[in-house]
Amino acid sequence: MINRAKLWTITLVLIMVVALFGAGCTGNENGEDEVEMESIIVKGSDTVLPLSQAEAEIYMENNPETSITVIGGGSGVGIAALIDGEIEIAMASRSIKESERETAETNGINPMEHVVAWDGIAVVVNPENTIEGLTYEQIRGIYNGTYSNWADVGGNDMEIVVTSRDSSSGTYEYFKEEAMSEDEYRADKLTQPSNGAIVQTVSQNEYAIGYIGFAYLDDSIKPISLDAGEGMIEATEANILGGEYPLARPLYLYTNGEPEGLAADFINFIQSDEGKAIVTDVGYFPA
Amino acid sequence: MIHRRYKEKGIESGLFIASAVTVFALFLICFFLFRDGYLLFETFPFTEFLFGTGWFPTSSPPKFGLLPLLLGSLLVTFGAIIIAVPLGVAAAIYIAELASPKVSEFLKPFIEILAGIPSVVYGFFGLVVLVPILQDALNLPTGQTALAGSIMLAMMALPTIISISEDAINSVPLSLKEGSLALGSTHWQTIYRVTLPAAISGISAAVILGIGRAIGETMTVLMVTGNMAVIPGFPEGLFDPVRTMTATIALEMGEVAQGSDHFHALFAVGSVLFIITFIINLIADRIKTKYRLKGGL
Numbered sequence: 001m002i003n004r005a006k007l008w009t010i011t012l013v014l015i016m017v018v019a020l021f022g023a024g025c026t027g028n029e030n031g032e033d034e035v036e037m038e039s040i041i042v043k044g045s046d047t048v049l050p051l052s053q054a055e056a057e058i059y060m061e062n063n064p065e066t067s068i069t070v071i072g073g074g075s076g077v078g079i080a081a082l083i084d085g086e087i088e089i090a091m092a093s094r095s096i097k098e099s100e101r102e103t104a105e106t107n108g109i110n111p112m113e114h115v116v117a118w119d120g121i122a123v124v125v126n127p128e129n130t131i132e133g134l135t136y137e138q139i140r141g142i143y144n145g146t147y148s149n150w151a152d153v154g155g156n157d158m159e160i161v162v163t164s165r166d167s168s169s170g171t172y173e174y175f176k177e178e179a180m181s182e183d184e185y186r187a188d189k190l191t192q193p194s195n196g197a198i199v200q201t202v203s204q205n206e207y208a209i210g211y212i213g214f215a216y217l218d219d220s221i222k223p224i225s226l227d228a229g230e231g232m233i234e235a236t237e238a239n240i241l242g243g244e245y246p247l248a249r250p251l252y253l254y255t256n257g258e259p260e261g262l263a264a265d266f267i268n269f270i271q272s273d274e275g276k277a278i279v280t281d282v283g284y285f286p287a
Numbered sequence: 288m289i290h291r292r293y294k295e296k297g298i299e300s301g302l303f304i305a306s307a308v309t310v311f312a313l314f315l316i317c318f319f320l321f322r323d324g325y326l327l328f329e330t331f332p333f334t335e336f337l338f339g340t341g342w343f344p345t346s347s348p349p350k351f352g353l354l355p356l357l358l359g360s361l362l363v364t365f366g367a368i369i370i371a372v373p374l375g376v377a378a379a380i381y382i383a384e385l386a387s388p389k390v391s392e393f394l395k396p397f398i399e400i401l402a403g404i405p406s407v408v409y410g411f412f413g414l415v416v417l418v419p420i421l422q423d424a425l426n427l428p429t430g431q432t433a434l435a436g437s438i439m440l441a442m443m444a445l446p447t448i449i450s451i452s453e454d455a456i457n458s459v460p461l462s463l464k465e466g467s468l469a470l471g472s473t474h475w476q477t478i479y480r481v482t483l484p485a486a487i488s489g490i491s492a493a494v495i496l497g498i499g500r501a502i503g504e505t506m507t508v509l510m511v512t513g514n515m516a517v518i519p520g521f522p523e524g525l526f527d528p529v530r531t532m533t534a535t536i537a538l539e540m541g542e543v544a545q546g547s548d549h550f551h552a553l554f555a556v557g558s559v560l561f562i563i564t565f566i567i568n569l570i571a572d573r574i575k576t577k578y579r580l581k582g583g584l
Contacts, residue, residue: 046541074541100544159428166514166538167345176345184346190431190528191514193538197414204419207428 038262039067044078044091047170047213048251051117051282052091055270058278066262075170076100082254083109088263090254093119093170114253116270117284120214120240121171121247122223123179124199128206131155133225133232136246139179142209145186150207162189163201163210171195174249175211179226211247214240215283240285251284317561324558327351327551336555342516342530344539344549351552353559355516359433359529360502360560362519363512366437367444367501372494374441375448379490382449383456384478402446410510413439418511425526431513433529439507444497451496455489456482488577495571503564505533514538532560 042052049072056068078090083104096104096111104111123139125131134142134153141147142160151157164185165172176182190208192198198210203220214237217223223235228246239245253270255263269275276286327336331351339352378398382391413435422430459482467477483490513528516535520527536553543549 074543076542076544080545097544099547103546161429166541168539168542170542173345184343187341187343187517188515188528190429191516191530191538193509193514197510200414201429201431205422205429 037065037067039069040088040262040266041069041071041086042089042091042253042266043071043073043081043087044254045075045093045170045251046072047093047119048091048116048253050215051251051270051279051284052253054278054282055275056266058274059266059269063265066265068262068266074168076168079111079254082111082256083107085109085256088255089259089266092252092254093249094173095252096254110257111254112257112259114255114259114267115250115287116253116267117251117279117287118240118248119251119284120235120237120245121175121211121249122214122217122235123209123211123226123247124202124217124221124223125209126202126206127220127222129155129222131224133227135227136179136181136229139226140181140183143175143180143185143189144183145188159207160209161205161207162186163192163198163208164189165195165198165211166191166193170249171211171213175247178247178249179211213283214285237285248285250287320554320558320561323551324555327548327555330548331552336552340518342535344552349548349552351548351555353532353556355518356530356532356535356556357559358518359512359516360531360533362521362524362529363433363436363440363508363531364498364501366433366525367440368494368498370437370441371444371448371497371501375445375493375497376452376490378445378449379452379456379493380478380483383453384474384482398446398449401442406443406504406506407510409439409443410507413507413511427526429513429528431511431528432526433512433519434525436508436512436529436531437525439511440501440504443504443507444501447500448493448497451493452486452490455486455493458489459485488574492571492574495567495574499564499567499571502567503533503560505537509534509537532556536560 042056049070052070056070060066060068075090075092075094078087079092079096079100081087082090083100085107090111095113101111123134129150131150131154138147138153142153142162143164147153148160149157150160164175167173176185190201192201192210195212195216198212199216199218199221202208202210212221214235225232225234226246227233230244230246233239233245235245240248253267255267258264259267270279271287279286336351336353338354339350340354341350341352342355343350378394382394386394414431417438418430418435420430421427421432421435463481463485464477467481468474472480508531512531512534514530514534515528516530517527519525519529536557539549540553543553
């Protein structure tokens with residue numbers, strides 16, 4: 001008897017599941033009949049992710065008949081997906097590599113670059129540290145291993161604990177290119193998996209130095225001025241917008257050739273005044 | 288009767304398919320892991336990968352030296368075992384032999400909760416609480432060291448070690464203990480001279496499974512060990528930052544260009560990790576089989 005009762009329950013559940021599925025399907029079909037849903041996928045850099053997500057939310061609110069899916073994963077992942085023709089827009093915090101462009105061409109894809117925002121990079125130390133500014137020369141010395149004591153760059157006599165991002169971060173490569181003139185990072189640096197981890201480490205260690213995206217600045221750490229050869233420039237929003245602060249990099253979207261339809265509309269929206277206001281809200285700077 | 292036989296057959300083949308899928312999935316993972324790892328050696332010499340002392344994946348030319356990562360993994364795991372084994376075995380003895388049923392019923396759920404905490408929570412706790420304590424207490428330039436990783440891993444390996452050791456101690460036949468007590472041994476002498484030696488292979492299996500759990504752990508280690516890819520000294524390297532194989536893969540996989548040498552190098556590291564865990568599991572399995580025979584005495 002118990003078996004029969006069980007059997008009935010299972011049958012009942014199955015019927016309900018099938019009914020629900022059926023209802024779901026017809027619902028979708030009805031929706032498609034009424035309006036043509038246009039949809040694109042945006043995928044890539046985790047730095048650009050919060051920006052695209054905020055832009056997509058507002059855009060979809062304004063245009064309810066569209067659907068924009070935003071996925072993270074990293075610049076390389078996004079560009080690879082664009083090359084494979086899986087997505088319409090790739091997000092990247094670095095420009096496309098020569099090797100990636102070659103693969104794209106063999107796949108018949110022509111990656112086209114769009115700058116959608118600027119991201120400032122702040123060099124930060126612990127608030128206890130007396131250092132207020134560093135020249136590029138000094139930063140290079142700290143990161144390539146020439147200087148190991150804060151006294152070497154005009155600070156107190158204490159060891160420097162060097163923190164950096166991981167080698168696959170777009171920020172890591174940008175910093176190496178710009179501030180270190182392509183010198184190799186010292187091997188004995190602390191590698192942190194995220195901007196947040198660098199903030200955490202620098203805020204609780206008075207010996208530490210690190211670099212982070214401007215959006216991650218808070219009171220627990222101290223941004224320092226930089227001198228790229230034109231005098232000390234304070235790390236402020238005004239100096240980035242004025243183009244004086246030396247460590248500012250563009251954030252990109254990539255499309256296959258000239259964008260069309262929804263992809264073109266979405267990129268235009270980001271570059272419109274409404275889109276630029278969102279860029280500022282997220283913590284980046286409008287292009 | 289015929290109906291019943293069909294039903295039996297149906298269930299049998301259902302179960303067969305389930306296990307076949309598992310084995311097939313394992314083979315697929317093996318195949319893709321080793322294939323992508325192998326592609327590295329078409330452009331990068333195998334011996335340089337295995338014995339190279341520098342991991343500079345983005346310099347030109349890149350260096351993919353496994354040694355700093357391998358030794359980093361081994362050092363952190365070694366530290367974890369040094370901490371977790373005495374603690375874990377002691378706790379298992381207490382729960383199995385000394386604690387009153389009430390106390391052990393109270394302790395067991397707590398140990399299970401320890402196993403259920405997500406590793407990123409352990410990592411966050413380590414980074415925010417343990418790392419500053421280590422830095423201050425030991426007067427180090429940074430608390431993000433192999434030791435921090437070892438302590439966190441030890442906490443995470445404890446539930447495995449405790450529950451399997453406790454099982455082993457519990458399955459020592461009562462007649463052995465009774466015999467020992469009847470000969471006039473004290474309770475402690477019985478535990479030390481009879482119960483523990485009889486359970487030793489089970490405890491060894493527990494330890495080795497604990498090692499397996501520790502060496503494959505990623506998130507916590509990534510957050511607390513500083514990820515410095517230099518060959519650690521021994522034993523003073525415990526107080527320096529290190530980088531493990533798992534942390535390297537997690538750190539670098541995100542934005543690496545697919546199909547590049549660096550991409551293949553990470554797969555090669557993954558293959559090495561796979562082989563190590565496989566060997567550890569084989570050893571644990573051998574020991575467990577031996578222990579089962581003994582338990583059946």
